[in-house]
Amino acid sequence: MEAVKVGLLGLGTVGSGVVRVLARNDEEISRRAGRAIRVVRAASRDLSVRRDCDLSGIALTDRAQDVVDDPDIDIVVELIGGTGIAYEMVLRAIDQGKHVVTANKALIALHGNEIFARASERGVTVAFEAAVGGGIPVIKAIREALAGNTIEWLAGIINGTGNFILSEMRDKGRDFEDVLSEAQSLGYAEADPTFDVEGIDAAHKLTILASIAFGIPLQYERVYTEGITRITREDVTYAAELGYRIKHLGIARRRDSGVELRVHPTLIPHRRLIANVDGVMNAVLVRADAVGSTLYYGPGAGAEPTASAVVADLVDVTRALTVDPNNRVPHLAFQPEALIDLPVLPIGEAVTAYYLHLRAQDRPGVLADITRILGDLSISIEAVLQRQPAEEATDASIVIVTAAVREANMDEAIRRIEALDTTADHVTRIRLENLN
Amino acid sequence: MEAVKVGLLGLGTVGSGVVRVLARNDEEISRRAGRAIRVVRAASRDLSVRRDCDLSGIALTDRAQDVVDDPDIDIVVELIGGTGIAYEMVLRAIDQGKHVVTANKALIALHGNEIFARASERGVTVAFEAAVGGGIPVIKAIREALAGNTIEWLAGIINGTGNFILSEMRDKGRDFEDVLSEAQSLGYAEADPTFDVEGIDAAHKLTILASIAFGIPLQYERVYTEGITRITREDVTYAAELGYRIKHLGIARRRDSGVELRVHPTLIPHRRLIANVDGVMNAVLVRADAVGSTLYYGPGAGAEPTASAVVADLVDVTRALTVDPNNRVPHLAFQPEALIDLPVLPIGEAVTAYYLHLRAQDRPGVLADITRILGDLSISIEAVLQRQPAEEATDASIVIVTAAVREANMDEAIRRIEALDTTADHVTRIRLENLN
Numbered sequence: 001m002e003a004v005k006v007g008l009l010g011l012g013t014v015g016s017g018v019v020r021v022l023a024r025n026d027e028e029i030s031r032r033a034g035r036a037i038r039v040v041r042a043a044s045r046d047l048s049v050r051r052d053c054d055l056s057g058i059a060l061t062d063r064a065q066d067v068v069d070d071p072d073i074d075i076v077v078e079l080i081g082g083t084g085i086a087y088e089m090v091l092r093a094i095d096q097g098k099h100v101v102t103a104n105k106a107l108i109a110l111h112g113n114e115i116f117a118r119a120s121e122r123g124v125t126v127a128f129e130a131a132v133g134g135g136i137p138v139i140k141a142i143r144e145a146l147a148g149n150t151i152e153w154l155a156g157i158i159n160g161t162g163n164f165i166l167s168e169m170r171d172k173g174r175d176f177e178d179v180l181s182e183a184q185s186l187g188y189a190e191a192d193p194t195f196d197v198e199g200i201d202a203a204h205k206l207t208i209l210a211s212i213a214f215g216i217p218l219q220y221e222r223v224y225t226e227g228i229t230r231i232t233r234e235d236v237t238y239a240a241e242l243g244y245r246i247k248h249l250g251i252a253r254r255r256d257s258g259v260e261l262r263v264h265p266t267l268i269p270h271r272r273l274i275a276n277v278d279g280v281m282n283a284v285l286v287r288a289d290a291v292g293s294t295l296y297y298g299p300g301a302g303a304e305p306t307a308s309a310v311v312a313d314l315v316d317v318t319r320a321l322t323v324d325p326n327n328r329v330p331h332l333a334f335q336p337e338a339l340i341d342l343p344v345l346p347i348g349e350a351v352t353a354y355y356l357h358l359r360a361q362d363r364p365g366v367l368a369d370i371t372r373i374l375g376d377l378s379i380s381i382e383a384v385l386q387r388q389p390a391e392e393a394t395d396a397s398i399v400i401v402t403a404a405v406r407e408a409n410m411d412e413a414i415r416r417i418e419a420l421d422t423t424a425d426h427v428t429r430i431r432l433e434n435l436n
Numbered sequence: 437m438e439a440v441k442v443g444l445l446g447l448g449t450v451g452s453g454v455v456r457v458l459a460r461n462d463e464e465i466s467r468r469a470g471r472a473i474r475v476v477r478a479a480s481r482d483l484s485v486r487r488d489c490d491l492s493g494i495a496l497t498d499r500a501q502d503v504v505d506d507p508d509i510d511i512v513v514e515l516i517g518g519t520g521i522a523y524e525m526v527l528r529a530i531d532q533g534k535h536v537v538t539a540n541k542a543l544i545a546l547h548g549n550e551i552f553a554r555a556s557e558r559g560v561t562v563a564f565e566a567a568v569g570g571g572i573p574v575i576k577a578i579r580e581a582l583a584g585n586t587i588e589w590l591a592g593i594i595n596g597t598g599n600f601i602l603s604e605m606r607d608k609g610r611d612f613e614d615v616l617s618e619a620q621s622l623g624y625a626e627a628d629p630t631f632d633v634e635g636i637d638a639a640h641k642l643t644i645l646a647s648i649a650f651g652i653p654l655q656y657e658r659v660y661t662e663g664i665t666r667i668t669r670e671d672v673t674y675a676a677e678l679g680y681r682i683k684h685l686g687i688a689r690r691r692d693s694g695v696e697l698r699v700h701p702t703l704i705p706h707r708r709l710i711a712n713v714d715g716v717m718n719a720v721l722v723r724a725d726a727v728g729s730t731l732y733y734g735p736g737a738g739a740e741p742t743a744s745a746v747v748a749d750l751v752d753v754t755r756a757l758t759v760d761p762n763n764r765v766p767h768l769a770f771q772p773e774a775l776i777d778l779p780v781l782p783i784g785e786a787v788t789a790y791y792l793h794l795r796a797q798d799r800p801g802v803l804a805d806i807t808r809i810l811g812d813l814s815i816s817i818e819a820v821l822q823r824q825p826a827e828e829a830t831d832a833s834i835v836i837v838t839a840a841v842r843e844a845n846m847d848e849a850i851r852r853i854e855a856l857d858t859t860a861d862h863v864t865r866i867r868l869e870n871l872n
Contacts, residue, residue, distance in 0.1 A: 021726045025586050031651055031774035032583045135727035137581030145573030147468045148747025150461050215467055276712055290457045291571035291744035294734030308727035311584025319763050327755050338467035
């Protein structure tokens with residue numbers, strides 16, 4: 001059978017990785033797919049840059065549309081990134097009846113609804129396994145392998161940079177800023193690390209995971225997003241003393257009244273497998289009614305891990321080339337007409353446990369005041385850790401772990417605690433999930 | 437679209453689970469698959485037994501062939517188990533052009549080559565996700581999601597009973613026999629626990645994983661299989677002191693000269709994620725050239741986890757019903773004509789590190805004798821732990837961790853050590869894998 005012809009948009013780290021993996025594993029891939037998959041044409045803005053792969057046999061151009069418009073090409077792989085030219089080129093490819101494989105989480109999270117609708121109209125597939133969790137096949141797992149389940153919730157470590165920073169803070173007692181600088185010099189974090197440490201990248205990915213888990217439209221703008229920049233070494237240590245680790249999680253949970261979509265630092269019990277996912281590795285834990293808990297773990301970024309996901313998509317799309325579009329796996333796991341626009345709950349409606357950390361005067365009655373406020377708002381206390389003030393200091397550290405409560409109640413409790421004369425005017429609050 | 441009609445063979449724990457899950461998640465499944473999947477007929481040896489599911493609307497029979505021969509049925513689900521009537525019925529279904537979904541690992545490991553060949557001839561699919569790792573989609577992950585990779589090795593905790601026993605031994609300092617009795621009373625272990633604790637069940641599953649990872653025929657009879665019955669509390673403790681945990685692993689490794697296929701107790705570093713997979717949970721760690729290490733974790737058995745995998749297969753087969761057989765995912769991941777009969781290496785050719793534990797007289801020169809024997813056979817020592825004899829005893833315990841070495845060399849070393857006048861005549865040897 002004739003080779004499938006792939007056109008590549010972008011020859012950066014991941015693009016070069018795809019060229020390398022397709023070449024190196026050409027035989028292994030053909031043995032599986034039943035036909036070869038070859039990059040025949042590739043576009044890159046700057047053709048003078050030396051690439052970390054062998055480009056012989058690949059026609060090069062600096063105009064993406066040359067690739068998209070090439071009538072010989074069966075599948076377009078979009079690795080440009082961002083939502084500008086990538087968006088244009090993906091739609092252009094679809095309009096020409098070409099299948100698309102992309103690793104672009106921002107594009108799917110922000111424009112996926114439009115892109116998939118257009119793709120369905122044209123009877124083509126847009127595959128995006130590489131958009132979440134790098135080389136971990138979490139899209140395939142949720143979309144296909146859990147098809148018999150009602151998915152209840154999922155929680156993912158889906159940003160490697162953030163996880164590297166939190167792992168280093170815990171393992172070596174380092175400060176956030178210090179580790180971030182190192183991550184930047186190692187190339188894990190961008191010069192502008194906002195996307196990673198403020199949770200925007202994770203929110204893009206969570207948007208996608210939630211859609212395929214619950215069968216809801218993509219709605220990035222409704223994800224509550226909180227970064228890890230305010231996590232202190234002290235909180236990491238207190239969490240450890242209480243038997244928890246702090247991870248930056250993306251959490252999607254189905255509730256009777258709607259779905260929770262939130263990205264924030266989270267205390268999780270240290271015995272949970274996902275609590276032991278360290279460094280730049282990613283993992284997604286999924287809770288579903290029939291199977292229970294399953295976890296998918298692996299490298300969440302990097303040239304060849306991402307290429308692994310892109311090539312898996314290429315093999316899937318190759319198999320789907322001659323298949324009636326109605327028989328393919330739907331883009332968002334559920335048939336387009338079966339998507340349900342469940343309400344996304346505002347963060348005040350979220351229900352979660354909390355870790356609270358505050359400074360208070362070291363005198364009788366202070367803890368009683370605080371626990372009374374919590375009690376008045378029906379917030380149960382699971383654990384308390386009180387530390388005497390260091391010499392010369394007058395404030396004690398009080399750490400409280402609560403049971404699950406509606407976030408709006410906790411907001412009110414914190415407001416009242418901060419208003420006490422005896423407490424410093426800032427309570428640190430980190431959400432806590434038992435994930436069981 | 438009309439509902440897909442399923443015929444069920446076997447209404448035991450898993451069969452009832454499948455009926456329950458299909459009924460409970462009927463809407464969720466239809467939203468995904470685009471059509472309903474319904475059990476219309478089911479066979480069970482004894483129809484008088486009360487089942488843990490609602491059988492209304494399902495025509496019952498005590499003759500499996502009534503289901504298989506029913507011309508209305510699209511897909512036959514085989515949950516009888518074993519290789520007797522299950523084997524007959526699966527072939528009979530294939531011969532009638534029916535697709536099959538099975539959870540039967542013994543059947544696939546022992547007769548898969550024949551079954552898949554026959555299925556290919558008849559243009560039908562035999563799906564078997566539930567045969568390995570219960571509800572964990574590890575077959576799909578390896579067969580489809582890693583299609584761009586050359587798989588180097590995999591290591592799996594693929595028997596929940598064995599993992600429960602080893603976890604309890606470590607956590608609570610209990611003895612093997614004691615935990616086994618409890619596992620039997622909890623229903624985790626069969627009255628005859630041989631299949632689980634001697635590694636036969638794990639060897640069936642490893643056979644399947646190795647085939648789809650490397651593209652080799654199923655060859656159960658060549659798997660080296662060693663159980664966990666001789667693991668002592670003492671070895672579990674020494675392993676922990678050295679920073680390891682003992683897990684019963686199925687390991688498949690590609691080497692230049694062939695493949696290693698082995699099931700045996702294994703020391704692994706306690707910081708590896710898979711070392712922290714406890715109780716009845718399963719996990720498979722896969723090392724592949726592009727993606728690196730990925731891990732798949734979840735419940736390896738149980739009615740609804742297994743049903744989750746069966747239903748996922750039903751959805752996949754439903755989508756494949758109208759697809760040209762040549763475009764479907766091949767049974768063993770690789771096209772049948774592309775399977776390569778790589779030699780399976782005898783265990784003497786395996787290369788692995790070792791944990792050795794022996795008793796020796798507590799006098800000068802003993803350790804020197806032992807280390808000289810190892811040195812003579814070019815076996816490097818990574819760690820030594822020597823314990824003084826307890827009061828009244830004259831023997832000291834010596835524990836040695838070696839670097840990786842050809843197993844035949846280690847056999848010779850152990851023969852020589854056991855022949856020393858100063859040592860007890862049995863050396864405990866447990867293989868050790870760093871899995872990095």
